[in-house]
Amino acid sequence: MGGGSGGGLFSSDIRSLEDKVKQRLAEAKGDVSRHVFISFDHEDLDEVNLLRGQAKNDKMDLQFDDHSVKEPYDSTNADYIKRNICEKIDRCSVTLVYLTDKTASSKWINWEIEESLKRGKGRVSGILWARHNMRENDHGYARETQETIHRGAGGRPRGAAAQAA
Amino acid sequence: MSFVNLVSGGLDSTLIGVMAKEDHIDHFPLFVDYGQRAAAKEWATCQAVHRQLGLPVPTRMDLSGFGQVIASGLTNVSMDVKEDAFTPGRNLLFLLMGSAYAYQVGASSVAIGLLAEQFSLFPDQRHPFLVQAEQAIAAAMGRQIKVLTPLIEFGKADVVRLATEKGVVGTYSCHTGNSQPCGRCIACLEFQLNKGE
Numbered sequence: 001m002g003g004g005s006g007g008g009l010f011s012s013d014i015r016s017l018e019d020k021v022k023q024r025l026a027e028a029k030g031d032v033s034r035h036v037f038i039s040f041d042h043e044d045l046d047e048v049n050l051l052r053g054q055a056k057n058d059k060m061d062l063q064f065d066d067h068s069v070k071e072p073y074d075s076t077n078a079d080y081i082k083r084n085i086c087e088k089i090d091r092c093s094v095t096l097v098y099l100t101d102k103t104a105s106s107k108w109i110n111w112e113i114e115e116s117l118k119r120g121k122g123r124v125s126g127i128l129w130a131r132h133n134m135r136e137n138d139h140g141y142a143r144e145t146q147e148t149i150h151r152g153a154g155g156r157p158r159g160a161a162a163q164a165a
Numbered sequence: 166m167s168f169v170n171l172v173s174g175g176l177d178s179t180l181i182g183v184m185a186k187e188d189h190i191d192h193f194p195l196f197v198d199y200g201q202r203a204a205a206k207e208w209a210t211c212q213a214v215h216r217q218l219g220l221p222v223p224t225r226m227d228l229s230g231f232g233q234v235i236a237s238g239l240t241n242v243s244m245d246v247k248e249d250a251f252t253p254g255r256n257l258l259f260l261l262m263g264s265a266y267a268y269q270v271g272a273s274s275v276a277i278g279l280l281a282e283q284f285s286l287f288p289d290q291r292h293p294f295l296v297q298a299e300q301a302i303a304a305a306m307g308r309q310i311k312v313l314t315p316l317i318e319f320g321k322a323d324v325v326r327l328a329t330e331k332g333v334v335g336t337y338s339c340h341t342g343n344s345q346p347c348g349r350c351i352a353c354l355e356f357q358l359n360k361g362e
Contacts, residue, residue, distance in 0.1 A: 017319070017327045021184045024315040028168035028190055028274040093271025119269075 037089050039112040040098035048098055074107075082111070089116050167191035168274040168313060169267040171259050172223055174210030175338040175352070177278030180328045181315050182220045185276075187331075192276075194223035195266050197259055199252075200232015200240050203342030210337035217335060226262055238350075239340050246340050246350040256289035257298055264302045264310040274311035280319050286351065321355040 040048050089095060095116035103109055170185065172178040172194040185192045196211050198204045208225060215223050232240030238249035256277065263275035279290050288294055299312045316324060328336075340350040347353055 014327060014330050017323055018184070018330075020318050021181070021315045021327070022188055024313055024317070025168075025181070025185055025188060025190055025276075027311060027313055028166055028185075028192075028272075028276070090268070 037092040037095045037112075037116070038098055039095055039109050039116075041100065041102040041106050041109065043102055044098055044100050047100070051098070082115075085112060086115060086119070089119055166273040167193065167270070168276050168311075169193045169195050169263045169270070169272050170276045171263045171278070172196050172211055172215075173278075173338075174207040174212075174214060174336060175278070176328050176333065176336045177280070177316055177324055178276075179214050179218070179220075179333055179336050180324060180331065181276050181278055182215070183218055183328075183331050183333055184315065186218075186220055191272075192221065193266065193270050193272060194221055195263055196223050196225045197262050198225060198227050198229050199255065199258060200229040200235075201340070201342075202239060202242060202246075203337075203340055204229065204232075206337055206339075206342040206344075210335070214333075214335050218333065224266070226266070228258070228262070231258065246347065247354075250340070250351050251287050254289075256287075256294070260298050260312060261302065261305075264306065267310050268306055268308065272310075274313045276313040276315060278316055279314050280316055280321060280324070282317075284320055325356070 038048060038051075089112070095112065097103070097109060097113060167190065168185070170178060170182050170192045172182065173196065178194075182192065182194060194211075194215060196208055198208065201207070211223050215221065232252075235252060235254070236244060237252040238244045238246040239252050239255075256279075259277060260275060263277070267273070267275050279285075279295075282291055285291055295312050295314065299310070302312075303309045319327075338352040338356070339346040340352050341347045346356075348357070
C-alpha cells in the first residue's frame with residue numbers, strides 16, 4: 001500500500017535487507033512514552049502527586065493527564081466536565097485508577113472507568129497503596145480491575161505506569 | 166509500543182506485518198476501502214494472507230464514497246488503469262485514517278509500504294510529503310503519530326527477495342481487481358521490472 005514503480009536497489013544479502021526493515025520498525029518499538037489518564041478522588045491529590053514524582057524518579061518516559069473532579073456528578077456543570085474528561089481519555093493509551101478508601105463512593109471514577117472501556121482503551125489498571133484498606137467487594141468495578149491491581153511495598157507505589165501499553 | 170499497518174493484501178504491506186510479528190512488535194492492520202476497483206479482491210486477499218501467516222485480524226474502514234467521487238484509473242473502470250493512475254489525496258487519506266486509528270487504539274505510529282524515492286511516480290510518495298503529513302497530523306490531533314516507511318530503501322526486487330525468504334505467498338497486487346493480474350497497471354509492472362533484475 002502506497003505505491004512505487006519497481007526495480008531493485010541493492011546487491012545486499014537477505015540479512016542486510018532484513019536489518020533495514022527492522023531498524024525502521026524499531027522506531028515503533030522504541031517509543032516507550034505513555035500518555036496516562038489518572039482517575040482519582042480529588043481528596044487524594046497529594047498522594048497522586050507523590051505517584052507522579054515516583055514515576056519521574058524511575059526515569060520513566062510518561063505524560064500524566066491527571067483529572068480530579070470536585071463538582072458533584074449530577075451538577076448542572078457535569079455535561080461540560082464529561083466532555084473535557086472524554087477528550088483527555090482519548091489522548092491517553094491507558095487509564096490508571098488510583099484506588100483508596102474514597103474510590104468506591106466516587107461516581108466520577110466509576111464513570112471514567114466505564115468511559116475508558118467504551119472508548120477502546122486497551123487496559124484500565126488500578127494501583128493500591130498498601131496503607132489503604134480497600135474493601136474490594138463493596139463496589140461494582142473492583143473485580144474487573146482486580147487482576148491489574150498492583151500493591152506497592154512500604155506504602156510506595158511500584159511500577160504502576162509500567163502497566164500502560 | 167505498537168503501530169497501525171496500512172494493508173492492502175499486497176506484498177509490501179504484508180511483508181511489513183510479517184517482519185513486525187517476527188520482532189514481536191504489536192500492530193493493528195488497517196485496510197482502507199477508498200472505492201478502488203480492486204477493493205473486493207484486495208480485502209478478500211488481505212484477510213486470507215493475514216490468517217495464513219498468523220498475523221492480527223485486519224480491520225476494514227469503508228471510505229468507498231471517496232472513489233465514487235474522485236475518478237482515476239484506480240477507482241473508475243472507464244479510465245485507464247495505468248495512464249490515469251494518480252488518485253489525488255490517496256496517500257494522505259491513508260495516513261490520516263491510519264493515524265486516527267492509531268490515536269484510538271493507543272499506537273504510536275502508522276506504517277505505509279512506500280518504496281525508494283527513485284521508483285516513485287507521484288508527489289505523495291516522496292519524503293517532503295511524508296514530513297509535512299506527519300506535521301499536519303500532529304497539529305490536527307494534538308499528539309505525535311510517527312509515519313513509518315520500513316521499505317523506503319527498497320526497490321520491488323528487494324521486497325520480493327525478502328518476502329520470498331520469509332515465506333510470504335498468496336498476496337494480490339493488481340489495480341484492476343481481476344482474478345488474473347492485468348500486466349499493465351503500475352502494480353503489475355513493478356513485478357515485471359523485478360523479473361529483469
